[in-house]
Amino acid sequence: MIDDLKNLKGLREYIRNSNLRYREAILDYYKKLGERLGFTVRENSSVIKNGVNFGRLDIVWLEPNIAFAVEFGGFDEILKHLWRLVEFSPGIAVLVLSSRSECRANKVSELVEKSEITREIRSRVMILDVTEGKIVREPLKEN
Numbered sequence: 001m002i003d004d005l006k007n008l009k010g011l012r013e014y015i016r017n018s019n020l021r022y023r024e025a026i027l028d029y030y031k032k033l034g035e036r037l038g039f040t041v042r043e044n045s046s047v048i049k050n051g052v053n054f055g056r057l058d059i060v061w062l063e064p065n066i067a068f069a070v071e072f073g074g075f076d077e078i079l080k081h082l083w084r085l086v087e088f089s090p091g092i093a094v095l096v097l098s099s100r101s102e103c104r105a106n107k108v109s110e111l112v113e114k115s116e117i118t119r120e121i122r123s124r125v126m127i128l129d130v131t132e133g134k135i136v137r138e139p140l141k142e143n
Helices: 006-015 023-037 075-088 107-116
Strands: 043-047 053-061 066-071 094-095 125-130 134-137
Touching: 006 023, 006 107, 023 053, 023 066, 023 075, 023 094, 043 075, 053 075, 053 134, 066 075, 075 094, 075 134, 107 125
Parallel strands: 066 094, 094 125
Antiparallel strands: 043 053, 053 066, 125 134
């Protein structure tokens, strides 16, 4: 399953052949991938803990507990996604970023590694740079 998540070539081909806008094509790719793998997929799922709504996650695969966040904006937007992921605490948190955005994927990886806030999910974070077509950070093998 991790190999499916890391298939950036397949993602790139899907985006190219899709009639959807870039971000929507990425979300559709991971939605359909989860469905093809037999998982229950939820889109725009709210993260609510102790009565507080932290916002929505782009996509969640329920059975393996994998959450996806796609963001091409600035640092503030990345922090919102990270906070939601920390609160949701998935088995694997996949951040899909772009090296052309304001917030570089390698800087986000550094933030995940060094921030005390992300300590609980640090070993379960995967960061993909779709522009460069590379995996910036992989979850530890035990997950």
